[in-house]
Amino acid sequence: MLGFVLRRLGFAVITLFAVLTLVFFVIRILPGDPTLVILGDQASAQSIALLRERMGLDQPVWLQYLQFLGGALRGDWGTSLVSGRPVIQEVLNVLPHTLELTFVALVLGVVLGLPAGIWAAVNRNRIPDYVTRIVSLLGLSAPAFVSGIVLLLVFSIMLRWFPVISGGQGTTLLDRARDLALPAINLALIMAAYVTRVTRSSMLEVLSQDYVRTAMAKGAPARAVVWRHALRNCLIPVVTVVGLYLGILIGNSVLTEIVFNRPGLGKLIVGALNQRDYTMLQGMMVIYTLIVVLVNLLTDLVYGFIDPRVQYK
């Protein structure tokens, strides 16, 4: 298994390299100039030229690329063009917020979605099935900013249960939970919708398998059939979807971060994009790629937990 993990990480290095190269050049064909952003609209041509030189932006692109690669190999992702602080530090500043939000949303999504999907499958084409499907579709179709604002109006303004600005300053666990509640629910809605849908169809498929018939033939009660025999088998596609959409979740978090005013990777990258902070964008993309690679790896490892047939060779 260690070998498997190492091999996958080996592939990850290749993927990372590809992403880095792609990102480096894509960013540089982006119109827009970081020096203009930094210096503002009254900057003289002279200051702009000076700044370009100081940032190394006046050098040929391939040279910049080599320098960037050299730095990256040494673990140096450079400093943000705009803030002048190390990219790593900027990312690490907000990473915990993103991880916290994504993780709680993920857990919430699974906790809500899995039972709902099972409930729908077991009651296929009956009222609970229709209800679950329609509710999950609401979750799927509402853009995160729509559900976010609705949540704010209901829970922060009408009910006053949660703060509008969940800035993550809470010092106690309870404060933090209060801050986290609405954004996490907002993000979890989409995850829950995906999980519900895939659980339902996977469960339906599993329930038609021979071994389920075997279980019934030996007198297993309905509960045992679903929870003991079917559940674990139906988890593989669920895990796949969770893994696949975790990336989407992180991507989606930018909208949630904006609406609930939370710090996070999403806002950081949109900010970097708006400021054409090249080095920051490069660093962010590495982080995103790493997250996706790790999530994929984790997904594969979870398969092994669920299904004894999976072997890591």
Added chain:
Amino acid sequence: MSPEPVLLVEDLRVAFGRTEVVKGVSFRLDAGKTLALVGESGSGKSVTALSIMRLLPERARVTGAIRLGETDMLALSGEALRKARGKKAGMIFQEPMTSLNPVLRVGEQVAEALHYHTDLSKSAARAEVLRLFERVRIPDAARRYDEYPHTFSGGMRQRVMIAMALACKPRLLIADEPTTALDVTIQAEILDLLAELQRETGTAVLFITHDMGVVAEIADDVLVMRHGDILEQGPVRKIFSAPAHDYTRDLLAAVPRLGDMAETDRPVRFRPRPAEQIPASPRRDPAPTPDAEPLLSVDGLVTRFKVRGGMLGRHTGNVHAVEGVSFALRRGETLALVGESGCGKSTTGRSILRLVEPEAGAVRFDGQDVLKAEGQALRTIRQRIQMIFQDPYGSLDPRQTVGSAIAEPMHVHKIARGSEMEDRVASLLRRVELDPGSATRFPHEFSGGQRQRICIARALALDPALVIADEAVSALDVSIKAQVTDLLLDLQDDLGLSYLFISHDMAVVERISHRIAVMHLGRIVETGPRSAVIGSPSHPYTQKLLAAVPVADPEKRRARKRDGVAEELRSPIRSVGFKPEDAVYREVGPGHFVMEGA
């Protein structure tokens, strides 16, 4: 008759929507007896079995009466029904590969049955399961208790299923085609095991099968079903000796009997060919020409598949699927390649056509080196060697009309076009005894046998010299199997085709082949004229294989020697550097060779 039947079914009717699939079935089954429910696909035999356990989907309407001892199964619901399942009757299914839950430990799955119906403690249940495992002859039971199903072979899984079904000592065991998916030697072992367990416990067995050979081996009474009706029922001897119904007679006629064809070396049709169908002058000489250069010669063919593992997917071993196989096939001759699953017979067939690339050896077809051919040369060879596959459902593109499927190879090889193509498709369909009007229909509108005919027509479209038939009739019902086999023989007569007939079904092989080659673990262990190989098998494996074939005659029920512990199939996987020994053959009769050693 014994006072109280174990199972009494009266006027059982099952309907899905408006379609009735079981139309008033009644029978009884007494303790210690085996009742065989026989029928082809669609006869309603499996539905009958499932309705006893109440395992049919909710929308099935079941009426009549099913009494299991005192229990009226149709009256049960909820908890009472659950308690009856597994306790009053156990069931084993056709597909051992999918009937066990892949994510639960094997032992626990059996122990579960005990958990639901007894008060045994966990450790007591485990002990009981180990005892059951020993009774169904699972070697090394204590270790295997904690393993997962995927580490078990098909035969072993079926033993686990039997242990599970019998765990709560039910008075009835329902076995729904329990050996159909198994190799013939494994089938023999399982049948023996069932018979032995039945003798020990006195369990009544309801045995669902389509195979009259198996019926002859195990049944006390037989019930023949077709289209949901009972056609005939009675003691096994009576059914076999004096079948009352035409259909039963047809079924019996279609069942090949091993050893019946000992007198001749030539293929034997199931039914004689109607005289009017025999062409006045056969196009080619129907008999193989012994002295001419063989049409196909295979020499030292080796095909291995890489096994990867470890870090960075290193190449850690090889599956020696085909290991030094040599044979020759003359024009108009049929060579049967027989063996059990995994022996390499299919890979041999595919290697010849280079659907998989062989590693070594030589294949010559009609004077050309197949393995060196490229481009147009290879295409020409592929035009003259055709292949028919096992699964008539799978080998036709479901989204292509039959006519287009038959025309496509001619189109690709630019043999015909336009109205000429039309005519050829029509004549090919007639050739395989199908209505030319079928051309505009889709595969799913045809039965399995018809589809196999379509596949044959498609193969014939390119006017081949050699047809590789890979288990071409194995998936068909017995009566259809006979018809298609006869068709293949007719085509050979008329067109002078050569067949490489790959099959595990000894009975069909016995009829269709001129010569037989027996494969085991990637090698040919014995080869020779049909009569010699079947009449005096010389290799131990051939002997074992033939001994396992069920004989469709209850009078000839053989006393098998029971060595008890089952044998797992040996693996053909070897480490990278492994050099197989060269096979040495001994000639035991004219053209009859046997491999020396293991």
Added chain:
Amino acid sequence: MTMKRIALGVVSAALLAGTALPALAQTLTVAVPGNDLATLDPHRASATFDKNVINWMFNGLVRTAPGQFQLDTIEPDIAESWETSEDGLVWTFTLRQDVLCHGDYGPLTASDVVYSLNRAASPETSSYSADYAAFETVEALDDHTVQITLSNPIPTVLGLLVPFNGGAIICEAAGTELGDGFGRNPVGTGPFAFVEYQSQQFVRLAANTEYFRGAPEIDEILFRYVASDSSRDLAFQSGEVDIVNGRFEQSWLDRMAGLPDTTVQVLGPYELHQLHLNMTQPPLDDIRVRQAIAHAIDRDQLVAFRGEMLTRPATSVIPSGYLGHEPQTLLEHDVERARELLAEAGYPDGIDLRTVQTTLPAMLTTMEVVQAQLAEAGIRLNFELVDHPTFHEQIRQDLSQVVYYGASRLPVADIFLTQFFDSDSIVQKPTAVTNFSHCDVADAEIEAARTEIDPERQAELWQEAQRKIVEAICAVPMYEMGQPYAWTNRLEFAVPQEGSLNLSPSINETTRLAD
């Protein structure tokens, strides 16, 4: 199991990330629609929301009166008094002696002021170095006297010494010690001092109890970045925010005014929004076409759209209230005349114009109305929608025939005229600034006014320049717009708030927050 451990790790890491500051009684929370700060170095900062904070941390030698932004309100700040030579080239400032730098950086002396002004004049360290090009020398005559010598007369010296852009005074020790890090750890002398910054969340300032005008009443300012308009307003509504920077819309002002205990205020200086027409590209090289555009624009409707309280019709090509501003006669809204002019110019079927347009909502919405107005006259304005940095780059590459731009500058006619209408400033030139129209009709007047010592003659020149530019229709002025703010009535300012150069309310030692 691994999953669990990772989970715990995540949670505990997140918990550690939280900061443990004791809650203060008098915290003033300000919310602005920004995403994050760029820099708090006043010599670098160009973003509005960066300047907003800088406003409360720095002093200049002089300042505009609290709550005011007009240069005629200039009063002493760090300097107690100043003298000017006859020719206006030598300025001598006497500094207060009680000014302390934030933190442990000690008292502010003349050398700090020299350092700071030189820093502002260096292109290496300042975005506003061009403004200080005429500063020949800055010398410390003694610890508390600074002398500035100019190479030539400039329109306003004091305007460059208010705490705005380069005029904000930085303590030397802090500037040299922190270097590039100064932007994230600013050290000034003002009523509030920088405490901490959390990315994308807030900047926290604490009262400078040593402030030379006395300790502020408010203990702390929390300056929050809340990008989502709705969330920001809701947070104000729920009492989580005391001052909110709003949307450039009348509806926002109306809604906020409707909330209980809320003051709504539009702060100056007003930005002038106009359409710059590229006079070198057909069909805009034809003055009749430009006149048609000017006739097609309905200033009153734009004002009605943006809001009467927030905006007022433009009167010239420079914002009103600027030193040298003179109202001009602008072409009236007259769709018929516009169509006639187009027909005369040979475009009876109308024209198609290409404009690179930013997706920034406040600008895009205006342009949607402009688009509809021009369409009435048969002028089809086709948007090339791009994000804001791309917009800024592309309008400087002459890719947009019509450039919509809103700006406010130091309120002196010269700066506005130079940057937008002097031919040296034409985009793509080495000396380029923001002359998008390629306007060169008033070069002589702008040039002459810049060094003219006689204020009356200077005013005449500026007026002449405005007249020529309006006549040539280098740009079509539309409206002037202020900064919309709402704050709770618990907030009490000692003086009325009309505006500030840094575009945020003047929160200082006199500002109070009632309980």
Added chain:
Amino acid sequence: MSEPATTAAPRQRNEFLLVTGNALRFAGRAVTGHPTTLVGTIVFVTIVVLALLAPIIAPYDPVAQSIVNRLQGPSWAHWLGTDYYGRDILSRLLHGARYSLVIGIASISLAVVVGSLIGLVAGYFGGRIDIVIMQAMDVVLAFPALILGIILVAVLGASVTNIIIAIAFTAVPAFARIARAPVMALREREFVQAGRALGFSDLRIMFRHILPNIIPEIIVMASLWMATAVRTEASLAFIGLGIAPPTPTWGGMVREGFENILDSYSVALFPSLAVLVLVLALNLIGDGLRDAIDPKLGSAS
């Protein structure tokens, strides 16, 4: 004995008709098979018809501004109220349906074509080609879809075409994965083996035999992903990268609506409802198609 000879051309058309007929019959059965699917279909068809008829039935010009009538609630004059520029929301919704449908359909079609081809090639050839292609797809997947969209729109500019390309780009890896799985299963099917045995070229097998067999599955996923496309359009608009005004799109309207929700609920409510209803309808249809296509999920279970 001899069949009446027909020419080849009609036969081929015949087959085309047969295949199409089969597909239509299948779709018909799927649609009428379940009340929910039927509802979804009716709603979807209604939206399409309304969109087609928009120029005729819309009460107002969707881009005509009326500053004095801004942000009004529903009234007899404006059934769904007016927006920020005083434009009639109903008219904009009707016209916007055209753009949203075009964006949804075009972007997903593009993603389906490109993604399926990639998945087809990767799945059919397997081995190294598969590894390389799927790694590349992972790389694209590694970019959060929204961010990718932002970058693409920033590079290309925000026009209908470019938004379509951006949304398609973000969905390509998903469709590559969706297509690859059944291709890998089909590759092992005997009719593919049979095709190779008959000497068919790889291209012929891929396009003539495998592709038609994965199309139903892909169409199902496409109908579900259309919902994602509409949502992505709205999300891009929220970030500020919508389609150039004054073009009405539902995503853009939702975004505008939520910017002004505190001023007028109707600007946010109605466009959101419209998006919701469309997505709901598409999903109901997709679910119905999927249930009909998958025999395991079908009535036999």
